[in-house]
Amino acid sequence: MSYAVTARAALFTLATALTLSPPAQAAVSADCTESSITLPPGALYPNGIARAADGTLYVGLITSGNVLRKRPGKAWETFFPGADTVFASNALRLDERRGLLWGNSPDFLSGGKARANRIYALNVADGTLNRSLALPAGEMGNDIVLGADGTVYVTETRGGGILRLRPGETAFSTLYRDPQLAAPSGLGAAGIVLLDDRLMAVANFGTGKLYTLSYNDPKPQLTEMQLPRLIENPDGMGLAPDGALIVLENGILSGQGRILRIPSPKAAGMHQLEVLREGMESPVNLTITPQGCAFVSESRIRHRLLPGHETEVPDSFRLYQLPLPLTAAQ
Template identity: 25%
Template sequence: MRATLRGLRRAAMAAGLLALPLAAGSAAADVVVPGHGDFPESLHASADGTLFFSSMAGGRIFRAAPGAAEAREWIPAGTNGLSSVLGILADDRSGTLYACSNDMGFAGITVPTGNTPPALKLFDLRTGAAKGSFPFPPGTIEGQSPLCNDIAVAGDGTAYVTDTLSGRLLRLRPGATALEVWARDPRWNDKGPRLDGIAIGEGALYVNFFEGDGLFRVAIGPDGSAGAVTKLRTSRPLVHADGLRMAGPNTLLMVEGEGKGTLDLITIKGDEAEIQVVRDGFQGPVSVVQHGDTIHVLDVPLKYLFDPALRSQTPPPFKAVPVKQPR
């Protein structure tokens, strides 16, 4: 993987282009989430290539076996108090599927089994059985409730979660009975959807902004405490930055949403972040995950859910689009 990413960066520099050439042919077929009403917001992959999908409007979780062309409902709405599901993460080391469950009533979304308060839900990665539910602590920004958005898990088993509307990072340590506030920063406190994607690298955690232009690095101290928060200087402004995953040492994969529609590779050098477009033309990329040499981009135009002028129209298929790593 590291050699491939180095090759990608060398190709970009040699070509002097923003959009990078792809290897001939597609990596695999699209994986479709059936229907038009679930609006999956996140996907992740287990070690064997199984793909998991959240459902913002349906309040359930889908699963697609390796090589399958279509996902199937795996965890029904209401299981373990599951409501509108945003971020999702499969952790093979602990055998856990993490899911961000929310009450999206403020956005006009009510799942079939009824909305429940924001919480981090845990399920058995093999069976789907409930393993735990951890409510979000009350928010601190006036007029805004907590919103569990995305998840990353460190090597020691600590789960970190973005609280988008309360401008903070929470964590759940192994064996803990409750989520705790891990990091805050005044730059995260503006009203509106801010903190979004999250990824963990060597000794640091990275987060981006959905609204506004921001990519931050939060140092992780030797004792696990939050250290310095640095806003990285990106080579260009970010537009609706969303899903964020590590791709190797000091490199990340990220998608930028509607209006931009790109899959990006980010290279970190000190406090600088070079943004390279791997592929564009997505209608509404919301999440990204890599398995082997295939990058899966979840393409779901959420405007069909939130724009009153489009709600009566049938959205395009919800799908994970495979992108083969450039060579």
């Protein structure tokens, strides 16, 4: 996610009723065990995370354009050192078929004149920059999802919209924009995931609401998902193999980050919120394997948004691996 807000701007009133359901029974490969992975010294505020089919992990950082890589059984290494146009490495998404690693580079917490937000792609073969596309002035990308045909979808967090780049195009266009995807804090549309070839799910970080959007319709329709409570800063999202929606609850105000599960996100009516993990510090992004193993980046950047705590940099940063509960439908 992109953090272009202060702690005060991120506040919103949570529903008092906290209705939670126990998670479904787990049924994941024994190769996926709940564990954590410590990042190397100097790798601050992880955000973007992607995993290749061979188990290689790629991790991006919120305040640096560096992209780290960890091959199975190997130590962490610098895959891409950043560039003049790549000064952050958020929301990494891997397109293995086309050999590209997409990322988002917003300029925030810089303390100076903000540079234009760019969406970039790296060549997986050699870690070189394939392209770097500037977004229109004033727009800020947040999260990314890739279509099967290589189309890139980006949440535009300031204006509350969805941007799209189809194969062969050289610039992003606005697919959809709606005030419901904006927020008074200036940080609205965040996590995004394709539920199928017709519907996508979109999170509003500032309001705590989730939506579905019929993104392939000539006139896309936005529908609010009915939830038992508001989610405190819903951030990165992913789709489990059984069709469940996995949502990261960032928890800027409370400091209580969670991993949530919504069993049937396309169904009508009230949805269940299952808590898979609690006590995390600003979980921001994730990637999920076809077998249902989730890898989550814990940014620990909350202190940068709380007045008086800006210099309290954590001494270490981690990724978390956990098996997702899968229903019999999978």
